[in-house]
Amino acid sequence: MLSSATARRNAGRRRAGPGRAPRGWLDRIETWIKRIGLAAALILLPAMMIARLTEISTRSLNLPGSLFNAMEAEFFLLFAFLIVGSAAVTDAHVRVDILRDRFGARGRAWVEILGTVFFVVPFTVVVIWYGAVLVESAWSDNERAAFAFGAPVRWIVVLATPVGIALLGLAIGCRVTRHIAFLRGRAPAP
Amino acid sequence: MSEELIYQIADAIPFVMLGCLAVLLFSGLPVSVVLFGLGTFFCLVGILLGEMPVPALRTIPLKLSDAVRGSLFYPAVAMLLFMGVALEKSGIAHDMLRSVHLITRRLRAGMIVAVLLIGVVLAPAAGIVGASVVTISLIALPAMLRAGYSAPVATGAVAAAGTVGIILPPAVMLFFLAYQFQVPFGSMFMATVVPGGLLILLYAGWYMITAPRGAGTVDQPGPGTLAGWALLLIRGLVLPVALIALVLGSIIMGWATPSQSGAVGAAGSLVLVVISGRLSWRLIRELVETTANLSAMVFLIIMAAAVFSYPFRYFDGDSAIADALAALSIGPWETLLLITGIVFVLGFFIDWIEITIITLPLFFPVLAGLDFADHAGSDKAPMLWIAAMMALVLQTSFLTPPFGFALFFLKGSAPPGVTLGDIYRGIVPIVAIQLAVIALVMVMPGLITWLPEQLYGVPR
Numbered sequence: 001m002l003s004s005a006t007a008r009r010n011a012g013r014r015r016a017g018p019g020r021a022p023r024g025w026l027d028r029i030e031t032w033i034k035r036i037g038l039a040a041a042l043i044l045l046p047a048m049m050i051a052r053l054t055e056i057s058t059r060s061l062n063l064p065g066s067l068f069n070a071m072e073a074e075f076f077l078l079f080a081f082l083i084v085g086s087a088a089v090t091d092a093h094v095r096v097d098i099l100r101d102r103f104g105a106r107g108r109a110w111v112e113i114l115g116t117v118f119f120v121v122p123f124t125v126v127v128i129w130y131g132a133v134l135v136e137s138a139w140s141d142n143e144r145a146a147f148a149f150g151a152p153v154r155w156i157v158v159l160a161t162p163v164g165i166a167l168l169g170l171a172i173g174c175r176v177t178r179h180i181a182f183l184r185g186r187a188p189a190p
Numbered sequence: 191m192s193e194e195l196i197y198q199i200a201d202a203i204p205f206v207m208l209g210c211l212a213v214l215l216f217s218g219l220p221v222s223v224v225l226f227g228l229g230t231f232f233c234l235v236g237i238l239l240g241e242m243p244v245p246a247l248r249t250i251p252l253k254l255s256d257a258v259r260g261s262l263f264y265p266a267v268a269m270l271l272f273m274g275v276a277l278e279k280s281g282i283a284h285d286m287l288r289s290v291h292l293i294t295r296r297l298r299a300g301m302i303v304a305v306l307l308i309g310v311v312l313a314p315a316a317g318i319v320g321a322s323v324v325t326i327s328l329i330a331l332p333a334m335l336r337a338g339y340s341a342p343v344a345t346g347a348v349a350a351a352g353t354v355g356i357i358l359p360p361a362v363m364l365f366f367l368a369y370q371f372q373v374p375f376g377s378m379f380m381a382t383v384v385p386g387g388l389l390i391l392l393y394a395g396w397y398m399i400t401a402p403r404g405a406g407t408v409d410q411p412g413p414g415t416l417a418g419w420a421l422l423l424i425r426g427l428v429l430p431v432a433l434i435a436l437v438l439g440s441i442i443m444g445w446a447t448p449s450q451s452g453a454v455g456a457a458g459s460l461v462l463v464v465i466s467g468r469l470s471w472r473l474i475r476e477l478v479e480t481t482a483n484l485s486a487m488v489f490l491i492i493m494a495a496a497v498f499s500y501p502f503r504y505f506d507g508d509s510a511i512a513d514a515l516a517a518l519s520i521g522p523w524e525t526l527l528l529i530t531g532i533v534f535v536l537g538f539f540i541d542w543i544e545i546t547i548i549t550l551p552l553f554f555p556v557l558a559g560l561d562f563a564d565h566a567g568s569d570k571a572p573m574l575w576i577a578a579m580m581a582l583v584l585q586t587s588f589l590t591p592p593f594g595f596a597l598f599f600l601k602g603s604a605p606p607g608v609t610l611g612d613i614y615r616g617i618v619p620i621v622a623i624q625l626a627v628i629a630l631v632m633v634m635p636g637l638i639t640w641l642p643e644q645l646y647g648v649p650r
Contacts, residue, residue, distance in 0.1 A: 038482070049457055123226045160255070
């Protein structure tokens with residue numbers, strides 16, 4: 001199942017591969033969601049790796065822990081939320097696709113549309129709405145992480161949840177728009 | 191609506207949620223979408239029934255971030271995925287097969303032994319079953335067929351090699367099992383070493399006895415010079431084995447905690463890529479992109495499962511499951527076999543990620559209540575024993591025809607001409623070996639608990 005996700009991801013990469021200029025606003029939105037995910041991964045994966053390695057070396061050398069060590073959990077949180085949207089663009093999220101192939105292209109399109117209307121939209125709205133409430137209260141309280149220096153402002157981390165889920169919702173929305181265009185005979189099956 | 195009716199509906203919600211989950215998973219929607227969609231939907235149902243306060247919705251974004259922050263080992267999962275992807279994409283896995291085969295080529299079934307060893311070293315990549323089966327199939331299957339192995343023998347060996355890694359340390363699945371069964375990561379890592387080693391010995395033994403003489407011994411020209419040999423062995427064998435030894439050794443020696451060891455593996459794999467001379471901006475981008483996509487897939491399911499379990503737990507789903515199993519009034523062995531059977535069947539359809547994150551927590555309270563202290567040797571040992579057994583059961587389930595999904599990946603990545611029938615015929619002896627080893631560890635829990643006890647003492 002996971003590797004079929006890999007296959008789909010590769011197929012997705014071919015479609016939006018280098019050398020082909022993005023066409024239309026759907027392509028542009030998807031390209032940006034992917035860029036955000038890639039940028040987050042390129043910055044945060046090395047950051048997490050370095051944070052853990054310095055943690056191991058400072059501990060074995062009996063040095064005091066640094067701010068950077070303590071931020072690993074925050075790096076990971078940002079990483080996890082900022083990549084879910086780009087993975088949805090390339091359709092990397094795992095599906096149980098035993099029956100899916102039998103639905104036909106139109107059936108699959110309908111399943112995606114209904115799933116988005118009944119599942120993705122309510123979830124995204126709830127997370128953005130109540131996530132924004134949390135961001136606002138963290139901002140107004142100027143809440144800070146419970147670590148010395150207080151430097152990592154907590155609201156940035158709180159902001160990761162609604163932003164990440166908004167990117168996910170947007171990516172799924174783009175995909176569903178393509179399915180609708182397909183059902184109306186205006187585009188090939190995505 | 192009468193209050194009585196509302197109570198009845200609220201009581202039924204956990205079962206309705208599970209029923210909807212079972213049906214909708216097969217809709218082909220992403221698993222994470224089904225989970226968070228049902229979670230949100232049933233929160234709204236609870237609010238409409240007046241059984242849940244509206245501010246409960248505020249908990250959903252908190253559940254998401256808490257799920258990601260839930261464990262220190264999560265960042266290590268991303269690191270280990272990076273390590274596996276790096277070994278695969280940089281061609282190091284391919285070098286490994288070549289160099290190991292040059293050593294084992296004089297053995298009967300030498301090529302199969304080489305493939306099995308690759309499966310062990312690729313264990314962290316094997317965290318994702320499909321990925322490791324496809325990787326090994328792509329690098330080894332055409333060569334095995336050319337070398338004269340029949341399609342059933344070659345595919346059976348690849349399926350075994352591609353799945354055995356998921357139960358060997360530092361495979362990602364073991365982190366999740368340890369977390370769900372509340373056993374120390376170090377003990378979990380060591381628990382599967384003896385049964386996993388036994389499996390590999392039995393696979394190798396079977397093929398050494400049954401593989402046709404002469405197959406796999408076709409000339410594979412070795413490097414002409416001593417220096418060439420040394421270089422190939424260092425690049426293809428010494429360094430990758432040293433990397434795995436470093437990851438495991440750092441845990442055993444206490445330099446790094448299991449959750450820190452992932453970073454050691456990731457950094458080490460990057461050093462290997464540099465040494466192999468294949469480092470390029472394009473490769474780095476590909477590694478980061480693939481790691482991000484795999485991590486996103488895993489962690490969105492974790493987040494979505496937290497959203498699903500919120501109304502499920504709110505309406506007492508946990509105790510409902512335990513009560514339902516208790517109502518069957520069967521003994522601990524029957525309960526264990528029943529749950530193992532359910533996990534085995536689920537493994538046909540869904541990957542270990544969903545099983546360990548969604549299903550096992552439902553059964554955990556029941557399993558924790560089973561009295562196996564005498565059988566396993568101490569009070570805490572039964573959880574370790576059951577967790578390691580679940581790992582074996584899941585691996586077997588991925589291999590068992592007609593549904594075992596490792597077999598479909600194998601078919602998808604095999605050269606044309608290899609039929610699903612070949613794969614089914616080839617897997618029969620492997621499944622027989624798996625079942626024999628599972629039966630053995632059920633009867634002799636010491637096979638699982640001995641090594642962790644030697645290293646970490648009797649669990650208390």
